[in-house]
Amino acid sequence: MSGFLSENRPVQTLRAILSRLEQAYCGTIGYEYMHIADRDKCNWLRDKIETPTPRQYNSERRVVIYDRLTWSTQFENFLASKWTTAKRFGLEGAESLIPGMKEMFDRSADLGVENIVIGMPHRGRLNVLGNVVRKPLRQIFSEFSGGTRPVDEVGLYTGTGDVKYHLGTSYDRPTRGGKHLHLSLLANPSHLEAVDPVVMGKTRAKQYYTKDENRTKNMGILIHGDGSFAGQGVVCKNIMLSFPSFFSTRHPSIPTKFTSS
The missing domain is CATH 3.40.50.970 (Thiamin diphosphate (ThDP)-binding fold, Pyr/PP domains)
Structure with missing residues (x-):
C-alpha cells in the first residue's frame, strides 16, 4: 500500500486511519486517479496526497x-x-x-x-x-x-x-x-x-x-x-x-528520454 500507511509506522486505529483519509480526500481539494491503470502512477499520486502531516503555512x-x-x-x-x-x-x-x-x-x-x-x-x-x-x-x-x-x-x-x-x-x-x-x-x-x-x-x-x-x-x-x-x-x-539536445529547453537534470514502468 502507498500513501501515509506505506512506511513502517506504528499501528494505527481504524478511527485514526479514517480521520486521516477524510482530511486528505474530503477537504477543499478533490482528486481523481482511480481510472489510471498504472499502479506505479497511482502510488506516486497517493504519496503526494496522503502525506503524514498536512502542509502548514504560518500566518505571514x-x-x-x-x-x-x-x-x-x-x-x-x-x-x-x-x-x-x-x-x-x-x-x-x-x-x-x-x-x-x-x-x-x-x-x-x-x-x-x-x-x-x-x-x-x-x-x-x-x-x-x-x-x-x-x-x-x-x-x-x-x-x-x-x-x-x-x-x-x-x-x-x-x-x-x-x-x-x-x-x-x-x-x-x-x-x-x-x-x-x-x-x-x-x-x-x-x-x-x-x-x-x-x-x-x-x-x-x-x-x-x-x-x-x-x-x-x-x-x-x-x-x-x-x-x-x-x-x-x-x-x-x-x-x-523537447528531448533532442539541439531543441531542448529543459534543465540538464531532467531525464532525456522516457522511462517505462
Missing part, C-alpha cells in the same frame, strides 16, 4: 496567499458585473492559478531564473495579464469598452487589432525575495496550443544568446486546458521535440 504566508487570491477573485467579479455579456473566458473556479503562478515566479527567481516565457490559452488570460504580468488595468478595461488606442507603457503589444483575450505583454516583475524577473506572456490565436512551439523557440533563443548553457536562467512555462492537451497533436510533438 497565509496573508500573502489570501491577498493574491483576493486580487484574482475581485478581478473576475468586477468584469462579470461591469461587462455582463462580454466574452472574457474568466478564471472562476480556478482563481488559485494566480497565487500559484506568483509563488512559482518567486521561487524561480530565488533559484537563479532571470527570464520566463509563458504560453497559455484564453481561459484566465486576462487575469494573468492584469495580476501577474501587470498589464495596466485601464488598458484591459479600455479594450472591453471597444478602445484600441495604444498606451505609452513599455512592453505592451498594441496595434494588432486582435481580441483582448489573445494578447500578451512583457514585464519586469519584482519578487518577494528582492529580485527582478522578466516575464513575457506571448499572444495566442484562437487555435489552442499553437503558441507551444513559439514559447519553446523563444526560450531556447534566450538561452542561446545569453550563453545559458546549463539552462538555469531562462525558463518556458506552458499552461494547458485538459481537452486541448489530450486532443491536439502539437502538444505531443512539442514534448517529443
Whole structure:
C-alpha cells in the first residue's frame, strides 16, 4: 500500500486511519486517479496526497496567499458585473492559478531564473495579464469598452487589432525575495496550443544568446486546458521535440528520454 500507511509506522486505529483519509480526500481539494491503470502512477499520486502531516503555512504566508487570491477573485467579479455579456473566458473556479503562478515566479527567481516565457490559452488570460504580468488595468478595461488606442507603457503589444483575450505583454516583475524577473506572456490565436512551439523557440533563443548553457536562467512555462492537451497533436510533438539536445529547453537534470514502468 502507498500513501501515509506505506512506511513502517506504528499501528494505527481504524478511527485514526479514517480521520486521516477524510482530511486528505474530503477537504477543499478533490482528486481523481482511480481510472489510471498504472499502479506505479497511482502510488506516486497517493504519496503526494496522503502525506503524514498536512502542509502548514504560518500566518505571514497565509496573508500573502489570501491577498493574491483576493486580487484574482475581485478581478473576475468586477468584469462579470461591469461587462455582463462580454466574452472574457474568466478564471472562476480556478482563481488559485494566480497565487500559484506568483509563488512559482518567486521561487524561480530565488533559484537563479532571470527570464520566463509563458504560453497559455484564453481561459484566465486576462487575469494573468492584469495580476501577474501587470498589464495596466485601464488598458484591459479600455479594450472591453471597444478602445484600441495604444498606451505609452513599455512592453505592451498594441496595434494588432486582435481580441483582448489573445494578447500578451512583457514585464519586469519584482519578487518577494528582492529580485527582478522578466516575464513575457506571448499572444495566442484562437487555435489552442499553437503558441507551444513559439514559447519553446523563444526560450531556447534566450538561452542561446545569453550563453545559458546549463539552462538555469531562462525558463518556458506552458499552461494547458485538459481537452486541448489530450486532443491536439502539437502538444505531443512539442514534448517529443523537447528531448533532442539541439531543441531542448529543459534543465540538464531532467531525464532525456522516457522511462517505462
